[in-house]
Structure formats: structure tokens, C-alpha cells
């Protein structure tokens with residue numbers, strides 16, 4: 001708890017990241033990931049292997065872009081740094097622990113960005129949604145893009161914020177959380193290099209006897225094409241969020257994300 005408070009105080013974060021609860025979430029993710037390192041190890045290893053395999057098969061390895069890099073637990077950063085000229089880590093929050101671990105920064109760049117492109121607009125600080133990846137999409141040297149367990153995280157902070165700001169919400173489209181997901185999928189489709197998408201898409205809440213208590217569509221009704229592979233991620237095993245309930249997410253991976261024509265609920 002004290003470590004979490006200290007980390008929150010020490011992390012330089014944009015006001016929007018704080019207002020949308022994302023600094024707090026990054027710190028919570030760090031501490032939960034530490035507590036649950038054994039339970040999460042299989043998920044992280046699977047993500048890292050997938051990305052390493054894809055990277056090894058590319059004809060050119062100039063620039064790799066990791067979207068939602070966070071604590072860099074699910075990407076094989078050392079291998080990427082060894083094989084690419086440059087690795088770009090993009091997230092709305094980079095915790096000091098990550099910044100320290102990544103030193104020295106040779107061939108590594110950290111970009112701090114809101115990848116929904118919508119937060120400043122929602123908060124009344126911009127007239128419209130920004131195009132958060134325009135510069136990287138225009139960069140011809142980007143040979144690999146990995147959206148690393150980011151997609152599901154783009155929607156709920158916006159949903160929570162709209163709930164807390166009903167007057168502002170009334171003036172905005174009702175399906176904004178789903179739009180944040182769809183925008184990211186469209187943004188990914190615009191890259192010329194190889195794009196790999198990894199995301200949790202569903203949460204299952206289960207009792208000790210195996211009975212399913214609840215299922216939550218983390219994609220807010222946005223339909224995705226069939227995935228190449230999927231696996232369970234025990235995000236909150238019994239005792240983490242509730243004594244007699246576990247929360248398991250289904251993670252899907254698309255090895256090569258292509259043009260996406262959209263789809264709603």
C-alpha cells in the first residue's frame with residue numbers, strides 16, 4: 001500500500017492520465033502483477049514467445065513499436081532491442097520502475113500518449129478526437145507493431161469517466177467506449193508494417209465449484225475476426241479480488257492484423 005502511494009507520487013503523469021484513473025491503474029497493475037507473478041507467468045511467456053516468433057520471421061527489422069507497453073512484461077524487449085535498430089514503447093503512463101529498468105536507452109524511445117485519442121476531447125480540451133498514431137503510421141521504417149494487451153483497456157476508463165460526468169456524456173455519442181476500441185483497430189489497419197494484436201476480450205467470473213457467475217464482453221460489442229490463438233489469463237485468482245471468486249480473462253492473438261472493416265454489437 002505504501003509502495004503504491006509512493007509510486008503514484010513519484011510517477012510523472014499527464015493530468016489527463018490522472019483524471020481518467022490511468023496512473024492509479026498502472027500502479028495497481030504493477031502491484032497485482034507482482035503478487036500474481038506465478039499466475040500470470042504463463043500468459044506473459046506466451047505473449048513474449050508469440051512476438052519473438054513474429055519478429056524473427058520478418059524480412060526487415062528497422063523499427064518496432066509496442067503499443068500499451070506498460071510494465072513491458074509481455075514483450076521480449078531484450079530480443080527486440082537486439083534485433084531491431086530501434087524500439088518505441090508507447091503508453092499513457094511509464095512508471096519510474098520501467099524507466100529505470102530500461103536504462104541505458106540506446107535504441108529505445110518512450111512515447112507518452114493517449115491511444116484513444118479522445119481523452120482531451122472528452123475533457124473539453126480539444127474540439128475533436130486526435131489521430132494518436134499518425135506520425136508512427138507515416139513512418140516507413142516501422143516494420144513491426146505490437147498492440148500488447150492494450151485494446152480492452154481503452155474502453156473502460158472512458159466508460160467510467162462518462163458515468164462520472166453525466167452532463168458532458170449527454171453531449172457525446174453514447175457508444176464512445178466501443179468507438180475507442182474500433183478506432184484502435186482502424187489505427188492498426190493503417191500501418192504498412194507487420195501488426196500483431198494481443199488482447200483480452202472476455203472476462204469470466206467463476207465460483208470455487210466451477211459455476212460461472214458472470215461473463216463480461218471486454219470489447220463492448222465490437223466484433224473481431226476469428227483469432228489465431230487464444231488462452232486463459234487468471235487475472236484475479238481466488239483470494240485476489242474476492243475470496244470465493246476468480247476472474248479469468250480470455251486472451252486472443254492475431255498474428256497479422258490486416259484491414260478491418262468494423263462491426264458492432
Ligand SMILES: C[S@@+](CC[C@H](N)C(=O)[O-])C[C@H]1O[C@@H](n2cnc3c(N)ncnc32)[C@H](O)[C@@H]1O
Pocket residue numbers: 022026029068069070071072073074075090091092093113114115116117148149150153154
Ligand atoms: C494490461 S496493460 C498492458 C500490459 C503491458 N503490455 C505489460 O507488459 O505490462 C495495459 C496498458 O495500457 C495502457 N493504457 C491504457 N489506456 C491507455 C491509453 N488511453 N493510451 C495509452 N495507453 C493506455 C496502460 O497504461 C497499461 O500500461
